[in-house]
Amino acid sequence: MNDLKERLTKELQQDFDVKIMGSQSWSLPVNSIEIVYQTVMRTKVDILMKMMLIAFGKADIATAEELSDILLVEQLFINDLIDKMTRSGVIEKREGFYSLTDVGVRQFKTGIFVHEPENGSRQALYSPCHQTFLNGEINSIPYEEKGIYRFKNEFDDWSVATLEDTVLLDALKIMGVESGEGNVQIVVSEIISASDIEVDLVPCIEFHMYNEAEDLLYARVWNTLSEHWDEKLEAQLNEKERKKWREIYL
């Protein structure tokens, strides 16, 4: 930990016109969230085309306008795809309604589920102070800090239940749960559950910088989990403590 701090200090000191006025280290609480989900494998068919095939199979649709009203998709797109599918012989107009040809039916069947859904689960790291999931491996952190981030309390009013599915899905996507190779792809079809498993502490190193030439005071915070100067934490500290630093340091 000290090595890291020393290295960073050195690097920061190379900046001209800038002085390090103070520094400290503390831990940022990060929640490990277990997300249980379901994936399916399917062939790659453009969703709108697939949806149209489903619709033509299930309902009596005479015009692009009707379908446009149901799917709330611009008619132009529907027209485009109807043309495309008619040309390739997937659909035809029968008794005034669009319907699937034999080719269409076959393609439709192979176009949907190839395999039964599979369940899976992953752990993702959520930082309440950032109000986002963070990228990184807890295991790789070799240090420990006793102090906790001093403004942690301000972000206490959250629970795993408040996290939206889309946020969880994005986290899964970032972790590379979905994949697609060749004509087949694996997609998350459902989030089954998300549960708060444990809280890990991520050490952070905080520096107080002063630019003499321009009379500027600001914070630099190194986040050891995501391994970058953490913009969000810096902004929080700047906003809350800048005045105090001015009083202390200048």
Added chain:
Amino acid sequence: MGQKSTINETMRCGLEITANARKELMKWSTDEHAFFSMQVAFDVHIEKRPNNRQGNMSFSLFFDNGSNEALSKRLNNRVAVMECVYQNDGFLATGFHIRGRREPVQTNRRLPARLKFLVGRSTGIAMPIDLYTSIRELPIAQERSEYVKKRIASWEGYLRIQESNADVADLTTAFSMASFNEDFSKLSIVCSGLKGNEWNTIKGFSAKMKGLQYDIGSVINADRSKKIIEIELSRNYKEMARRNEWHPKSYKEVVFSNFAELSQVKRLRKGFKDLQDGLAANANLEKVLFEERPVVRISKKQQELVFHNELNEFQQEAVTGAMTSNDLYVIQGPPGTGKTTVISEICHQNVKAGLRTLVASQANLAVDNALGRLLAHQDIRILRYGRTDSIEEEGKKFIEENVALNWKNETLEAVNNQLQSNSEKEAQLQDDLASCEVRLGKIQLDLLSLDEKVKQKEEAEAQHLVLSSEIMKLSKKAEIYKKEREELLGNEAALNKLADVLNEEISRLEQILLVANISPKTIDKMEKLEFQLEKMRHYISYYQTRQMIDDTENAIVIIGKELELKSNKIDTIHVFVKQLDSITKIDLLKNRLEFFGIVPTFNMNWKMTELNKVIDSIKSDTTSGEYSDWQELQNRLLAAIEMIERLLKEHGFLPNAVRRTVNQKYSSVTDIHGLIDRVGKFLIDPSTKSSLETRNYSARKYDNLDKIAIALEMLRERKNYVQTQGGNLEKQNQIRLDAEKMFADIKTEIIDHTHQFISEIEQERSAMQRNAENHQITLNDLQRTADKLQNVVETVDETVSLSEVKEQLVQKERVYADYLDKKEMLKEYTKGLDAKNCEVDVNAQALKNNNAALQVISEELELVNDERLEQESLLAPLMELLAQNPEEQRQQTQTSLMNLSEKMKKLKVDKERMPINHSLQEEWRTLLTEANEYDLDEIRKMYVQHANVIGTTCVASARRDFMEEYPTFDVVIIDEVSKATPPELLLPMLKGKKIILVGDHHQLPPLMGQDTLEELLEESDNVEEKNELEKLLKESLFERLFRTLPKQNKTMLAIQYRMHESIMETITPFYKEGNYGLQCGLTDSDSVRDHLIESRYVQRNDHLLWFDMPNEPKYFEEKVKGGTSRFNQAELTMIKNLLMDLDKGTENAKNAGRIKQEDKKSVGVISFYGEQVKRVDRLIQQELIPQHLHCRTGSVDKFQGMEMDVIILSFVRNHQDKGGDIGFARDYRRLNVALSRARELLIIVGSSGMFTMRTKHPSSREMYGRLLESIKSENGFRNLEGIIKS
């Protein structure tokens, strides 16, 4: 599009080929026949070149490499060009060559046509007349290009300024230190290797570490004195720096390059070229841009539009105008007047009309702003084109990589909404159905009753028909009776009137007769008078006859006397005639004539005058002597001459040619006789004789002979003279004889005349004698008459004069005539009276008859009328029935029944489909939620293909990939036009079939680098450059277009919604123009623009404040060391106080519940000077950190287009220098922008003394003076303590 009258059908066209062209063609085909049979016909674009030397029209035919498939394949997609001349009703190809694939084929100057070439000499087919006319009318491309080139040259200056910066090679320099700023957005490096002017040029250059592949960012600041260069980092390098993955210090050298700028200039230049080459999407563009009166095509009548935004009248006019106009539409939009709303509405309207729109602006921010305002609508597909990292948050979702995601999110939201409302919808459907059912029943009932009504009506109609005809008949009858009665009544009146007239006449006549009656006494008197009259007339006759007798006797006596006179005269004339013979002199003759009173005739007079003349001429003749003397002399001369000649001959003397001199000496007859005598004497002189008798020659003899010869000559000469004289005399003699004859003639004539005269007198005498006899007869008659009258008259009263009697007679005659007239008149009146009395009787009878007839008719009429009334009373109830319209009602009801059934059918279908649709929508939601990269990519492709609103910056619109993807747009909207230079504007304009410009020329003009043109001009010390800049300044394209375009191609938005009314008032002077004035669209400024703050400096009702800095050294401006920018510490302090006060005020407002806890007041602190801005920014970020304010800082220029609740404007300038210079603040447009950013509260911090008094420019003083007045009138002028000043 202008002259582009496309010829669609294939046209046949003869084509001959020269050897040269054949050679080229054969590189691609075996021969020309094979070449041109490659395709049935070819799509070509015909460009006209200047006529060739023979005066033939010349053309270049560009073969379309897109549509000529076979040819393109053969040529590997390159463009074939065939040079032709028009000859023999067809083309003659003189050359053929191949150009590159990118060669533009279709331009505004070329005529597209599909031609079938008939190759060969004797095709005999003339070029179709349409084609011929079209190619003849084509403009010569080169000339059009030259024209555009000439006009566009006026914009060259912009490019030259940019190029002067850009034309610098890459600079590589070592740097010693590097430092990130607080948020890793900037990197400062210390360079010592740069030379003097290089510090200035690298501003704006891109920067790259030597050894890195990509640019790290661009130079935003170069401080030479500190040797520090500030680089704004690109997003990528900013991220890397945060991750501590990139250490600038590990590099040694940095490379500055102006590649970006250069490529920008290149693009601008290409814009010029494209316009020259006729590649603008709107062929009319070149004319619109450059002609002093832009020629736009006038559009048909305005469309009625349905608007999607709430628009005021001006905005509606702008949208309608933009939609209806052609070529170009210009919208002038002062601050806060809703330009973006208008743009958004136009985009929406275009989408509805199926048009593709480009939204362009000079700055990314404006593009994103405009796109961000567009309504989310499934038909609007927005695409933001440009470099991802320069696009602002509002525009991000529209960039190509995000559109699919954005589309998915929006569709998902829409589906979700629909799903949530599905159950409601179902219930609604159910309700609708039920209510329809109820209505159906009711309508059917209605229908039945209507049927009944229709039947009733039909019956009534039949009845009505019968009755009507009956009534009609009666009416006609009544009509006839009425007419008759009227006639009779008229007659009656006429008769009565006549009777009246007659009675009147009768009484008048009676009256007259009564008055004018003649008494018997008068009659008696009158009869006596008649006798008297007769007597008087006789008396007068007698009297007159006697007078006439006297006259006649006198006349007879006079005639006797005259007769005597005449006899005497005749006697004297006879005497004269006797004398006449003896008269020889004319004068005497005349004398005698006069004496005897004989007047000579004209002829005689003339002759006598002639004779006188002849006599005068004879008298004046000087030649003396008589003719006979001369005759004799001549004979003697001849004899002498003959003798001498003989003598000389005998002596054989040949006289020398002797000069004959006229010898005046011997002119009279005697003289010449003397001469002859002298000669004779000489000859007979013995000495002469002897000398001549000698035979031999001797000098003396010779001498004498010579003398004789001379004498001979003299004699000869004189002989001639004598001859002449003799002739003259002869003539005179003749004249004299003539005169004598003439005189004799005259005498004869006089005798004739006299005889005639005598006979005349005798005639007169006999006439007189006859006259006397006549008188005698008359006299006798008169005496007889007198005797007779004397008997009648008896006594003649000689005392009464004739005139008296005559007068009496006249009077008496008059009295008697009157009496006779009167008698006659009375007789007439009596006759008239009898006639009238007779007429009265007739009239009375007629009146009686008339009355009887009238009585009869009136009775008849009454009967008829009664009958008609009866019939009409029967008709009324029928009419009531007929007035109703049950058919139409039935029709309507049937229609609504049908509609209703249709609706119910549809509702039922809907209801049936509800579950299916619902399940489909749910399925769709699932699919959308699960959509992955692949799906989105497909959507993206489709979306991009169908994007109909595309946003980008002006310069980016000319990027090659964009040009290829979107070569033209139906409509190009350019926002913030005044911020862009004409060359920048040209780029998007080239792409638009219609162009809409939106801007405000009262706001700041474009920047050239960091400065405006004015600032460049101020800084420039190069005369040439100054001239160039001044030229550019004069022509603001937007302003000129707005001024010169016709009314239907422009509009001004006049209602602003941003500012509190009193803030608006500060900028209204800038927009005052004619009857146009800026209006405030806020219904109640005080309530909707209430800033809700109450603090030490600011009260609730304050909207406009000026905190006045004294014009004293303590408050003066300062300049940064080594820089040009300025700051003002005193104003900074004031701003600090103000911000703290506002923060506190906002907190109080929150506590008082006026402002929501989570809200912040947005405050912008702006200044004319960058250094001041920087210091304010530091102040806010580092010291104040206000908790309740959302602060933003920036220069006035940067703030253009933005708005804030509160604006604090710092003037900075404050000094006592002589010039009183206020620098940038002088430009009214900058002040306009500065004043128009605030919604609720505008606070000025600056020195009023400096700006309203010390500054030397009267216009500046006036401008700021007006501002001060405006603020004072709102009680907003304060001192530093915030106390109201006046």
